[in-house]
Amino acid sequence: MKKPLVVTVTGAAGEIGYAITPSIAFGAMLGEDQPVTLKLLEIPAALPALEAVKMELFDCAFPLLQEVVITDKPEVAFKDCDAALLIGSRPRGPGMERSDLLEANAPIFVEQGRAINDHASRDVKVLVLGNPANTNALIASSNAPDIPVTRFSAMIRLDHNRAVAQLAYKTGVSAAEVSKVIIWGNHSSTQVVDVHYAEIGGRPALELLDVEWVQHQLIPEVQNRGARVIKLRGKSSAASAANAAVYCMRDWFGSTPPDDWVSMALASSGQYGADEGLFYSMPVIVEDGDPRVVEGLALSDTCHQFLQVTLDELRSERDAVRKYL
């Protein structure tokens, strides 16, 4: 049997945590032959609910689940961690500006970055879901100087999957037949949905789709979908966010499918005009756990303009949290 991997989940008693922890223990994320130990972090007030999460994980009798540790201490949660899902964050309250949200979350990701630096496995993979995810990933990685920045990512996969699903639905194919979608930039409303390179059943998507539909239906649909889900269920997307994290980590620990890529927000090393170090979503191919940005794609002038907007947003977020970096 393989050596167990330690998976750390923060905010684990929240809705996404409740959805994702059984999937991980079942084997959906790291494979049905990979034993796992779960280390679950919460704020002290949520520890009773987290105890219930632990009980239920236990009651699933998962063959792969070795142990469940629950704690409110980052140094315990990140001890020997191989994969970390940073889900917990302060939500945006009434009257809060984006700058207030950045300020409220920064200390959380400073503390967790330091704990990862001091206690996690040296080849840990860290996926940040808590918003503003890209800048929180920047803060966490900046506070983990001993861990390569390539070990951090901010999640854009839900947006990616939403775009894939819309293309599949529109053309009447399975999601598995849609490839090479790109979400560029920030996981925010400035994200850029790009189907120029997308293929559907191996054919260029733009041969099958009307440009009007792409601009006026697809892109707004992907951008506004989260808000529509909240309106209908009274709570934000949890199951689909958990699933996106599972698929993102599965690809990151393994390989992306042949002739395809996924969108991942990695620390830029200057590709596509993004400032070095900014967490910027780009098309990424993963081979045996090693992600590589797909470089040199030609972009339209319009696309360039939109990329500038999302880049400027990421710069202003970085500037707002400069003292935490």
Next chain:
Amino acid sequence: MKKPLVVTVTGAAGEIGYAITPSIAFGAMLGEDQPVTLKLLEIPAALPALEAVKMELFDCAFPLLQEVVITDKPEVAFKDCDAALLIGSRPRGPGMERSDLLEANAPIFVEQGRAINDHASRDVKVLVLGNPANTNALIASSNAPDIPVTRFSAMIRLDHNRAVAQLAYKTGVSAAEVSKVIIWGNHSSTQVVDVHYAEIGGRPALELLDVEWVQHQLIPEVQNRGARVIKLRGKSSAASAANAAVYCMRDWFGSTPPDDWVSMALASSGQYGADEGLFYSMPVIVEDGDPRVVEGLALSDTCHQFLQVTLDELRSERDAVRKYL
């Protein structure tokens, strides 16, 4: 590619429905090579929330998911259904007696039984989770005279898994090493947790466990665990119930592991003194989709006494809903 199977889920916008539908679409229940169509039933008031469930399933971009149908009409939900999870039921309200609960739920399962009879695939498999599950299964199957009664079951797997997990934890092994646990009778507080035949790592459990611990720790823990989870999280078990249903259906559509059995509440044909037709949990071996009760196990006098209590409860439940059968 295999022909898609239709999976119907009732109460699909509830907590268990929200947890189980992505698992099914991911392939956890029927296999990662089995395409599925989901048909989701809710009461009219829950249709907006169900629309959000559909949107999120869509946003997961599951390669196996062919279609999601949402409806408040049983005849639509059960059309061509191959696997049905009857989760939705009226919960027990303040001041409700068990007889009130039976009465409140009976019409739901009459209607669904009829819809299954008239619209489902002839070899459908129906798992009832909505409580009182055993008697609801009796009502549904009684109202589906054209479907063999062997196609219905009430879920006891969560209790089974809870007992397995306790034995594994107590003896420091993986849940995969615990076999031949039995939960007898009704999915209620009268259920009988039986470890006489249980094995841990191939050795008889009773050689490894203290009888005092079994009687005074294990059995009350399994019986009261649901209430403890409710107290801690303020809501009843959802993730672990969903997982139990996934595992139960996976075994039922496939085979139970070699040298093991699972507990399933099937319509008795008189085994172990249960009245013919009552849905009574027993040890069951499944081979290629075909469940068979393990017969002829010798039971202790004490076990016999407990079985009488759970049997009497099931008889009184049946008598209370006689007019619906």
